[in-house]
Amino acid sequence: MNTNVNINSEANTNANKQRIQIFDTTMRDGEQSPGASIDSGRKIVIARQLAKLGVDVIEPGFAISSPGDFAAIQHISREIQTVEIAGFARCVKADIDAAVRATVDAARRRLHLFISSSDIHLNFQIRKSREQVIQIARDMISYGKQFVDEIEFSAMDSTRSGRDFVIELVEAAIDSGATVINLPDTLGYAMPHEVEDLFRTVRRQARGADRVRFSAHCHNDLGMAVANSIAAIRGGATQIEVTVNGIGERAGNCSLEELVMAIETRQEALQAETDIVQSEIFETSRLVSRTMRFPIAFNKPIVGRNAFQHESGIHQDGLLKNRNTYEIMDPEAMGIPRSMIILGKSSGRHAIKHRLSEFGIIVSDEQMQGVYEKFIAAADEKKIVTDSELIRMAGEATETQPDPFVLVDLQVISGTQRGRVASVTIRDDSGQERSYSAVGEGPLEAVIRCIQQAIPAEAEFEDLELHSLSTGEDAYGEAVVTIVYDGQRCRGTSIHRDIVLAAAQAYVAACNQAIMGGAARPAADQQAAASEQSAV
Known part of the structure; x- marks a missing residue:
């Protein structure tokens, strides 16, 4: 009744x-x-x-x-x-x-x-x-x-x-x-x-x-x-x-x-x-x-880059336990890719360990201490630590190369009277290094064509954002690259004083995320299901 x-x-x-x-x-x-x-x-x-x-x-x-x-x-x-x-x-x-x-x-x-x-x-x-x-x-x-x-x-x-x-x-x-x-x-x-x-x-x-x-x-x-x-x-x-x-x-x-x-x-x-x-x-x-070539402010409600991202360790801990603790809307219901945890100097060990697990990387408590120390040092300098940097830190702690591909070297020749020429050297997870070259109307186009030869991931290059993180001659630039791979959007981020290098590293990071995320997704899904079940 x-x-x-x-x-x-x-x-x-x-x-x-x-x-x-x-x-x-x-x-x-x-x-x-x-x-x-x-x-x-x-x-x-x-x-x-x-x-x-x-x-x-x-x-x-x-x-x-x-x-x-x-x-x-x-x-x-x-x-x-x-x-x-x-x-x-x-x-x-x-x-x-x-x-x-x-x-x-x-x-x-x-x-x-x-x-x-x-x-x-x-x-x-x-x-x-x-x-x-x-x-x-x-x-x-x-x-x-x-x-x-x-x-x-x-x-x-x-x-x-x-x-x-x-x-x-x-x-x-x-x-x-x-x-x-x-x-x-x-x-x-x-x-x-x-x-x-x-x-x-x-x-x-x-x-x-x-x-x-x-x-x-x-x-x-x-x-x-x-x-x-x-x-x-x-x-x-x-x-x-x-x-x-x-x-x-x-x-x-x-x-x-x-x-x-x-x-x-x-x-x-x-x-x-x-x-x-x-x-x-x-x-x-x-x-x-x-x-309209009209950028969206980072803090724009609903669709801004920061709208569903959290750096505070307290917030991150709550989100990992129950999303409703610090979110009143579901971003995925609006088609917004889930990337709620931003790793910065306010982040805690739980958030770092969780992010590594999303890529299938498991570290011991002892190794985690080494990763955390490197992480805090990098975060103090750059404010934000990218996924590719975190994976590299984990690799140093475990003496492995978690990334499927690493950008070892990049050279670009630009000029006003000729096409731009780029060459890159990529190391795969077997430790083998190979070099590739390509041309393009711009230096970034040439670099991306090089990397596409090296990485066997048929991904669509969807979007590139470039942001200045400071002012002056020694300013850092942040590159954010979004690709579509196997129907999923993957985003790579890199920070460097050379914006072409930052964009190249971000593209490699996005491809790595696509490859590693695909392999780690079943385990991540099982972990999420287990968490939800325990919450119920």
């Missing part, structure tokens, strides 16, 4: 959750980030991924702005038939005409019209009176309604506008045929309680508000875009406008991945849910970052 009560209670709770539509404007508002433009050919690639991610609406660009944007919107409208496409336009006939033509082949489409509502915009930018703005909104919504049933109206800078005027403008928009009302925090100025109150008040006082849906579009100038979007949901918004990685003008927009995971993680508190496919979050983030 008690079981039935619990099941019914859970069903009722789920039924009460409000589904929040995710409106993605990465390719329109996000592209307005300085230095983050996308050519029309790459927009379709992002649109396909957004469709896989499960967004409800895609705003692919601003049709009137350029022939390239028009073509991209047209292409996306024709190909992406499972997602609603929004044509963005000012309250100007030429904008509306361009948006209508660009989206004509979409299976589902809407017009997204906007005009300013704050006095500072009216007086100094568009130089219109409030009465003129209301009339323009009425006329242009009515004009757009001839072509499209679904019209979203945005009262730009709503949070800095007079409340009574916003209500009057919203009533005019609804009366003219708008079906979605967006109240943007265009300058990221509002506080969460102000946003919640704005939505509650407009929904309660504007005539016809019960016939339309409400949307929020929040910027991050004060770092509150996600908090303000959640406040809008509490105030009755059922659509949130977001960008992947939070890109956008100035400090950016509400981050898609942060908002979605806040809703997912705190469903019971918010009584809300989305249809986003969590497993596609990480891939979407990486794609947008690479395509």
Whole structure:
């Protein structure tokens, strides 16, 4: 009897959750980030991924702005038939005409019209009176309604506008045929309680508000875009406008991945849910970052490099016993490779021993002491100790070569008038050394071609990150190489003052990880299963 009560209670709770539509404007508002433009050919690639991610609406660009944007919107409208496409336009006939033509082949489409509502915009930018703005909104919504049933109206800078005027403008928009009302925090100025109150008040006082849906579009100038979007949901918004990685003008927009995971993680508190496919979050983030050449901050929530990594020995010990001790989300559910333990000077012996075991390396307590002493000395100098360095330390302690392959020597010749030539010497685990040479358009390409001849692992070179870890002539550079091997992503890291050498070592480390990880994976899986069983 008690079981039935619990099941019914859970069903009722789920039924009460409000589904929040995710409106993605990465390719329109996000592209307005300085230095983050996308050519029309790459927009379709992002649109396909957004469709896989499960967004409800895609705003692919601003049709009137350029022939390239028009073509991209047209292409996306024709190909992406499972997602609603929004044509963005000012309250100007030429904008509306361009948006209508660009989206004509979409299976589902809407017009997204906007005009300013704050006095500072009216007086100094568009130089219109409030009465003129209301009339323009009425006329242009009515004009757009001839072509499209679904019209979203945005009262730009709503949070800095007079409340009574916003209500009057919203009533005019609804009366003219708008079906979605967006109240943007265009300058990221509002506080969460102000946003919640704005939505509650407009929904309660504007005539016809019960016939339309409400949307929020929040910027991050004060770092509150996600908090303000959640406040809008509490105030009755059922659509949130977001960008992947939070890109956008100035400090950016509400981050898609942060908002979605806040809703997912705190469903019971918010009584809300989305249809986003969590497993596609990480891939979407990486794609947008690479395509727009817009790096992701290390400490970026959800998708940042450090978001699920831990260096503190206390945290590492807790994680090894139960992941829930220091993690509130499962990174693997979002497609994020599991690499929670970062080895630095705060790490303890348990974490070091655990990392070595992942590569099938077992050390005695006596050998562990030697490894730990070398580890602390290296961590004091470089802050982070890479997997390849740790494996080398273990090899010295056990007088073996745990790594399948070791980069012994590297030479590169570069010049302005010729191709780059590289030669490398690689030692395998039998102790035999062989040399290889290759050419490439750049020194790194030449080096990678050399190494690929030496290592019989058919791995796809997927990504390279280069970071400066300090300043000055003696600065260390960190290289992070990601490869795909046997369907698994493997990442190698190396730190050196020579960035080409660091990249080469990182590539070898990634290949070694792929080879050793494949061999050690069954044992690691058994160990993980045993740990989970004992926890139960």
